[in-house]
Amino acid sequence: MKQLHLSEPDPATGALGESRSRVLGVLQDSGTQLNVSDVAARLGLHTNTVRLHLEALVAAGLADSQAEKRDLRGRPRTLYTANPNSANAGRRSYRLLAQILASSMAAQTSKPREAAVKAGHEWGRYLGEGPPPFKRVDADEATRRLVGALDDIGFSPEAVTRGRQRRVLLHRCPFREVAKDYPEVACSIHLGLMNGLLAELDAPLEVDRLDTFVEPALCVASLSRSTIRVGRSNRPRSATGESKAASDALA
Numbered sequence: 001m002k003q004l005h006l007s008e009p010d011p012a013t014g015a016l017g018e019s020r021s022r023v024l025g026v027l028q029d030s031g032t033q034l035n036v037s038d039v040a041a042r043l044g045l046h047t048n049t050v051r052l053h054l055e056a057l058v059a060a061g062l063a064d065s066q067a068e069k070r071d072l073r074g075r076p077r078t079l080y081t082a083n084p085n086s087a088n089a090g091r092r093s094y095r096l097l098a099q100i101l102a103s104s105m106a107a108q109t110s111k112p113r114e115a116a117v118k119a120g121h122e123w124g125r126y127l128g129e130g131p132p133p134f135k136r137v138d139a140d141e142a143t144r145r146l147v148g149a150l151d152d153i154g155f156s157p158e159a160v161t162r163g164r165q166r167r168v169l170l171h172r173c174p175f176r177e178v179a180k181d182y183p184e185v186a187c188s189i190h191l192g193l194m195n196g197l198l199a200e201l202d203a204p205l206e207v208d209r210l211d212t213f214v215e216p217a218l219c220v221a222s223l224s225r226s227t228i229r230v231g232r233s234n235r236p237r238s239a240t241g242e243s244k245a246a247s248d249a250l251a
Helices: 018-030 036-043 047-059 084-088 092-108 112-127 139-153 176-181 183-200 241-250
Strands: 063-067 078-082 157-162 165-170 205-215 218-225
Touching (some): 018 036, 018 047, 036 047, 092 112, 139 157, 139 165, 139 183, 176 205
Antiparallel strands (some): 063 078, 157 165
């Protein structure tokens, strides 16, 4: 998969790296006070890592902290909330651009959902990285690759399999505000994006349903077996060490 470099400072989140911006996103989405363990559980990160990010957010003025008020003995826990000004941490212009584009597609296209799914599918194939020639990707590997790609984008995904039902839980939507206002565009792009990634893998899976905001900070993608094998794109790939060595040997 193409390197998104999300660990570097992102212009959409100011000087915040990806992990720290995800911690801030949990505080923003929760609408209530959270302790370190709450945030760590939602992101699947170690509590010490989360504590460092929270302290840095407080120091930057993007989060507020206060001691928990309780009658129990022992040291009270520290509770964190997003500062009201944190929404302006370099994100407003990008959000505005996304809203302009989403509203334009919704208003000017007779079938905005279909157009959004198609756009997402094309970008999913672009971001995906197909397997080597003659190698087939099974359902488990395809799920792992899909979860990895969604994690890079910022969805904080979790794969869950119960019996034959395979699902991916999306614990954070990096485009939440736009998705709330224009779900037929933003959420359809996400559906197409996932299926585009799977198509580029020539995976035996497809996302047949995306249930959006089943909880305030949770969307659920349901996967099913796909019997259609789609040829991968002919888009040129950058030469890896192995493929470059092979081409050099033939030269």
